[in-house]
Amino acid sequence: MDEQPRMMLSHAPGMAAHAGLPQHVHEGGTVVDGDARKQELGEILQQIMTITDQSLDEAQARKHGLNCHRMKPALFNVLCEIKEKTVLSIRGAQEEEPLDPQLMRLDNMLLAEGVSGPEKGGSSVAAAAAAAAASGGVGADNSAEHSDYKAKLSQIRQIYHTELEKYEQACNEFTTHVMNLLREQSRTRPISPKEIERMVNIIHRKFSSIQMQLKQSTCEAVMILRSRFLDARRKRRNFNKQATEILNEYFYSHLSNPYPSEEAKEELAKKCAITVAQVSNWFGNKRIRYKKNIGKFQEEANMYAARTAVSAANASSHGSQANSPSTPNSAGSAASFNVSNSGDLFMSVHALNGDSFQGAQVGANVQSQVMANGGWQDAPTPSSVTSPTEGPGSVHSDTSN
DNA sequence: GGGGATGATTGGTA
């Protein structure tokens, strides 16, 4: 232990070249003087080494003694030099770090959600509106939901900024405190400005990791909020009556082949103010549920068949001007699908031409038609179904009288 | 609140 300070001194690079200490050694002239000085330096280093073992008062007194020592500036400069050459050169290379991609993602997301950056009308709110509209929801209570969403988002934004401000303040305070401490310590131990700067960077990194946690939890909160407000499944809305009528009308007027083409789906979607995917869902559900329980849908089928028939009759009685395709719509319905060449119309015409219109009779036809089609088993792919004339329904078309 | 209705989702199939 006693040897350590001496070893440090003797091995210290640049010691001999230093302006302060070597002069003392050389000026001394004799070996005895040199030994005495070495011993003196050893004692000083020894005191420095053991200063932490002493009580605060003792240490303060010793510190004062060391500060006033005539060898102190020379020793201090040498230690600075050694430290500069060894420690900082090793660590210097590790300081530059690339931007954290995770942090960048979080920042982008917070910006996109309108949590960070300038406050805006809310693209998310617009997205919520679009999603709600797409899910077939009527606009009546959408505005209430949006304002609720907006309020909650603004709450998250407020909390985020408050916490961020707190973190920044704490970071600045802590940095200032550490810098002051290091500046004060730099009077008694070698601390270069570069080292202080490095320490500040370390503190900033630590605080930015806390900030990242804040950003992460804010993102999570926004995600939860979004899913709660925008999850179509949670916020399922029944289609409005008119939309259901339009869809049913198409379904029953194309009962032999209820597979609307992409164009028909788009048209239906437009008319019903829903998405094409919702139209597909609806037809998928309808086909399955109809097939599973035809009896249950009999009445409905009859009703729509009758409507179609009435529309067809009206169209023909108004003079089949230029043999224009009829539009078998229900009165008041917005649907205007061209089914004049649809084989499904057979049942309507059949019903009309019969002496007495019997719903059950039409229903029976509907059922037999589906059954004849093997429950749509042989239905062509939807994309190829543009005209159901070739469908099984057309087989019955000449049986109308 | 219960239960049927209904829109959406998911996994499998051709």
Place this chain on the structure above:
DNA sequence: TACCAATCATCCCC
């Protein structure tokens, strides 16, 4: 990739 079948989650009427 569209469709089917089963299932889920919600709506809505009683």
